[in-house]
Amino acid sequence: MSIRLYDIAHARAGDKGNTSNISVTAYDNAGWQAIQRDLTAELVLGHFQHLGAGPVRRYELPQLRALNFVIENALGGGVTRSLAIDPHGKSLSAWMLTIELPGHNEGAK
Amino acid sequence: MARDKIRIGCGAGFSDDRIPPGVEIVEKGDLDYLAMECLAERTIARETLDRAKDPTKGYTPVLLERMEAIMPPALKRKVKIVTNMGAANPMGAAQVLRQHAPDWGCPDYTCAVVRGDEVTDIMRAHPELALMEDGAPLESLLPRMASANAYLGADVVAQGFATGADLVITGRVADPALFLGPMLHAFGWSYDDYAKLANGTLAGHLLECSGQLTGGCFADPGKKEVEDLAGLGYPLADVWADGRVEVSKTPGSGGRLDVATCTEQLLYEMHDPSAYITPDCVLDASGVSFEQLGKDRVAFHGARGKPRTATYKVVVGYFDGYMGSGEMGFAGHNAVARAKLGIEVVKERLRRRGLEYSEMRIDLIGMNSLHANDAALAPEPYEVRLRIAARTTDKKAAEAVGAEVRSLHMQGPTGAGGGINFGARQILAVKSVLIPREWVKPDIAMERAA
Numbered sequence: 001m002s003i004r005l006y007d008i009a010h011a012r013a014g015d016k017g018n019t020s021n022i023s024v025t026a027y028d029n030a031g032w033q034a035i036q037r038d039l040t041a042e043l044v045l046g047h048f049q050h051l052g053a054g055p056v057r058r059y060e061l062p063q064l065r066a067l068n069f070v071i072e073n074a075l076g077g078g079v080t081r082s083l084a085i086d087p088h089g090k091s092l093s094a095w096m097l098t099i100e101l102p103g104h105n106e107g108a109k
Numbered sequence: 110m111a112r113d114k115i116r117i118g119c120g121a122g123f124s125d126d127r128i129p130p131g132v133e134i135v136e137k138g139d140l141d142y143l144a145m146e147c148l149a150e151r152t153i154a155r156e157t158l159d160r161a162k163d164p165t166k167g168y169t170p171v172l173l174e175r176m177e178a179i180m181p182p183a184l185k186r187k188v189k190i191v192t193n194m195g196a197a198n199p200m201g202a203a204q205v206l207r208q209h210a211p212d213w214g215c216p217d218y219t220c221a222v223v224r225g226d227e228v229t230d231i232m233r234a235h236p237e238l239a240l241m242e243d244g245a246p247l248e249s250l251l252p253r254m255a256s257a258n259a260y261l262g263a264d265v266v267a268q269g270f271a272t273g274a275d276l277v278i279t280g281r282v283a284d285p286a287l288f289l290g291p292m293l294h295a296f297g298w299s300y301d302d303y304a305k306l307a308n309g310t311l312a313g314h315l316l317e318c319s320g321q322l323t324g325g326c327f328a329d330p331g332k333k334e335v336e337d338l339a340g341l342g343y344p345l346a347d348v349w350a351d352g353r354v355e356v357s358k359t360p361g362s363g364g365r366l367d368v369a370t371c372t373e374q375l376l377y378e379m380h381d382p383s384a385y386i387t388p389d390c391v392l393d394a395s396g397v398s399f400e401q402l403g404k405d406r407v408a409f410h411g412a413r414g415k416p417r418t419a420t421y422k423v424v425v426g427y428f429d430g431y432m433g434s435g436e437m438g439f440a441g442h443n444a445v446a447r448a449k450l451g452i453e454v455v456k457e458r459l460r461r462r463g464l465e466y467s468e469m470r471i472d473l474i475g476m477n478s479l480h481a482n483d484a485a486l487a488p489e490p491y492e493v494r495l496r497i498a499a500r501t502t503d504k505k506a507a508e509a510v511g512a513e514v515r516s517l518h519m520q521g522p523t524g525a526g527g528g529i530n531f532g533a534r535q536i537l538a539v540k541s542v543l544i545p546r547e548w549v550k551p552d553i554a555m556e557r558a559a
Contacts, residue, residue, distance in 0.1 A: 010333060010369070012326060014378035017242060017539075023376035025369065051481055059382050063398045063411075064372045070380045076470075080151045081429050081538040083470040083498040085478045090326075095480040 002100040009035055011093035020053075020074035020089040022096045025066040032065035038101040044069050047099050048092075051076075069096075115295045117288055117312075118345040118359075120179060121145035121192075122319030124152055124169050128178050130320065130343045134359045135182045138345050142291040143183055145175070145192040146284050146317045153281060154426025154537040156197040157227075157256035165205070167198030176206055180215050184275060191266055191287050195278040197256065199223060203278050203556035221274035223265045225551030226281040228423055231544065232257045241541040247425070255537055256426040259544065262388030262417070263309075264300075265551045266290020272555060281424070283387050285313025288346070296350045300417065305352035306390040307414030311397065312346045312354045314385070315374055315409075319343050322356065322374045323405075324364030337363025357406045366405040375399075384415075388422075391415040420543040429538040430467070432500050433507030435514030436474070438527035440492035445484075447522040448473055448495040454521055455497055455513045464506040466499040494527070500536070507533035 005024070008031035013022045024039060026032040041058040048054070053074035060067055075089050076082035086092075118140040120131035124147040135143055147169050160167025172194045183190055195202040199222045210218065232238070236248035258281035267290045269277035277290070289309040292298060298305045315322050322344040324335040335341075342362020347355045358366050375394060379385055383395040396411040439448045452471055459466075472478035474494035476487040499510050511530030518528050 010327075010329070010373070012373040012377055014376075016378055016380070017541075019380070021376070021378065021380055023373060025372050050483070057380075059395070061376075061382060061395065061397075063396065064375070066372055066376060068376045068379065068382060077468075078538065081500075081536050083432060083434075083468060083500060084481070085472060085474070085496060085498075091479040 001103040003034060003103055005035070005039065005099040005101060006097040009097065011096045013089055013091070013093040013096070015075055015079050015088045018073055018075045018078040020071045020092055022069050022071065022093055023066055024069065024096060025064065029065070032062070034101055035067055036060065036062070039067060039099070041069070043099065044071070044096070047096070048074055112295050112350065114347060114349045115141045115291060116345055116347050117142040117144060117291055117316070119144055119146070119316040119319050119343050121147055121175065122317060122321065123147060123149060124171060126319055128175055130341060130359070130362070131175070132178050132182060133362060134343045134345060135179060135186065135188055137361060138359050140188045140345060142189050142191065143179070144287040144291070144316070145190070145194065146287055147171070148193045148196055148281065150424055150539050151426055151537050153196050153258055154256040154539070157426070160197050160201070165201050167196060168202035168205070169194035169196045172202055173205065173209055177209070177213050180210060181213050184215050184218055189270065189275055189291070191269070191277040191279070191290060193279045193282055193287060195222065195280045197227070197280060199278045199280045200554065200556060207556060218275040219273060220276040220278060220556040221269035221272045222554045222556050223261065223269055223277065223279040223282065223551060224554055225549060226258045226261050226279070228259050228544070228549060229254065229257045231548055232423070232425060235544070238542045238544065241543065247542055250425055250427045250540060253427040253429070254425060255428060257423055259421040259423045259549045260388055261421070261549070261551055262286050263289035263293050264389070265553065267293035268553050270294040272553060283389070284317040285310045285387055286389060288313030288316055289389055292348055303390055303414030303416065307392050307412040308352045308354050309348065310387055310390055310392045310414070311394060311409060311412045312348060312356065314392070315356055315371065316344050316346055318374065318377065320364065321377065322370055323358045323366045324370060327370055327373065333369070335365050339363060353408070355402060355406055355408045366407060368399040368401055368407060371399045371407050371409070386418060388417060390417050419546055421546055421549055423542050423544055424539050425542065426537050426539050429536040430500055430502045431504050431507035431533045432498060432536050433510030433533045434496065434498035434531045435511030436494050436496045436529045437514050437517045437521070437525050438492060438494045439522070439525060441524065444491070444493050445473065445476070445489050447524065448493050450522045451495050451517045451525060452497065454517065458513050459509060462509065464501070464503070464509055466501045466506065469497065469499040472496040504533050
């Protein structure tokens with residue numbers, strides 16, 4: 001069974017030029033273990049690729065149970081010249097949370 | 110005057126930020142300083158153009174409205190103010206305030222102005238500089254350049270307060286520097302004291318977006334609740350001379366300030382958390398943790414600092430053509446198909462008129478406008494809005510986009526309603542370069558009553 005990222009974490013998106021950065025923070029330790037293990041840069045890149053985005057860099061902040069993703073080329077050419085209705089990509093945090101992580105059924109035989 | 114502790118509040122986090130929470134934090138926050146950040150990346154380019162048309166303009170357009178509300182209660186309570194609302198004309202901002210302030214009951218105050226962030230002449234003299242975004246030479250932008258400003262640091266803000274000023278008005282300074290400046294002034298911190306600079310910079314970073322620390326940009330009903338979001342209060346920081354910081358918010362205001370809101374705002378607009386580059390230090394926030402001290406009161410630990418770099422970042426604003434756009438709504442049976450027909454009709458009409466666009470974007474609002482997903486995958490909604498936006502160097506071609514969309518009311522598919530023509534907008538884009546610090550010569554000027 002897959003896990004909805006929305007159920008275990010919250011997110012906020014920021015912008016600089018044509019780069020979006022999106023933090024993903026787990027609500028609890030179990031959630032942190034899941035995102036730390038499974039929410040990879042590759043998975044995030046695949047989720048944002050249709051925007052022409054990439055590459056993706058991933059930073060871990062375990063003491064905050066948070067990951068920070070830096071997604072280049074995600075903002076349609078940059079905040080100041082994008083034709084997008086949301087040039088800052090502020091709503092991309094919600095797109096991040098639509099990711100589904102693989103379930104692991106730990107403890108089950 | 111050496112002090113043990115100061116309290117700094119945030120009164121605005123963007124140029125059109127709400128004014129009442131700024132007044133509220135002045136009246137109820139028991140502040141020593143109020144900082145207001147009102148200058149986005151490209152707004153200074155627009156204000157540079159305003160100044161070219163009228164040399165007395167070029168400051169943030171909302172300056173007078175905001176200051177009429179903020180200055181009387183602030184001066185009455187001896188809350189010192191720093192703001193970058195000077196934009197492209199800090200002295201002009203100071204002078205227009207002086208004309209109006211007596212009418213607001215503020216006849217006596219002193220105002221220091223930070224000058225020297227504007228570096229257009231330096232840009233023209235150095236076409237060989239490489240753009241940070243793509244490595245191309247700056248030369249390619251110079252013919253279209255609208256503005257160029259260096260992100261100054263907290264040192265100039267502190268120098269402004271060192272004059273004894275009640276009010277410090279700046280153009281471009283780094284956002285956290287608006288907050289670090291009062292700390293440097295009050296405590297005399299040196300640029301070798303990286304731990305304190307790191308804490309002060311982090312405090313500024315957390316506060317600079319006003320309500321984003323206190324429950325704004327956070328609520329998700331049923332999941333992440335925010336108490337009285339309508340009455341969202343703005344944040345403040347208690348800062349001690351030894352570098353300790355606690356953040357809180359206006360007493361009695363709405364919102365929430367806790368480890369979760371602080372974590373989201375810590376990483377907001379941050380790339381590598383171990384190297385957040387500001388003009389004052391390179392902040393390493395990778396080891397930062399938060400401690401909830403009480404309701405709406407949080408301390409942070411673990412910020413580290415490295416020396417400031419030898420360069421200033423300069424943002425260059427330049428003209429990048431025009432954008433035209435329009436929207437039209439459809440609802441009921443076959444709404445999506447009718448919207449798609451409308452799109453094809455507008456594209457074909459623009460083509461037959463011989464108008465050309467370097468880029469066109471089509472959205473079906475309600476299906477794919479925000480995340481640019483494949484509309485075919487989205488469930489068909491009861492109502493949908495088509496949106497067409499296009500970029501061109503020709504202003505008339507840009508104006509035609511929204512006009513053609515709006516004419517779908519009468520010359521498009523059946524049942525087209527709620528059309529909007531957003532007209533043509535001149536695009537001011539930005540790119541960045543780094544320049545040696547010694548090229549920039551900021552100074553402080555006192556504005557005095559004429």
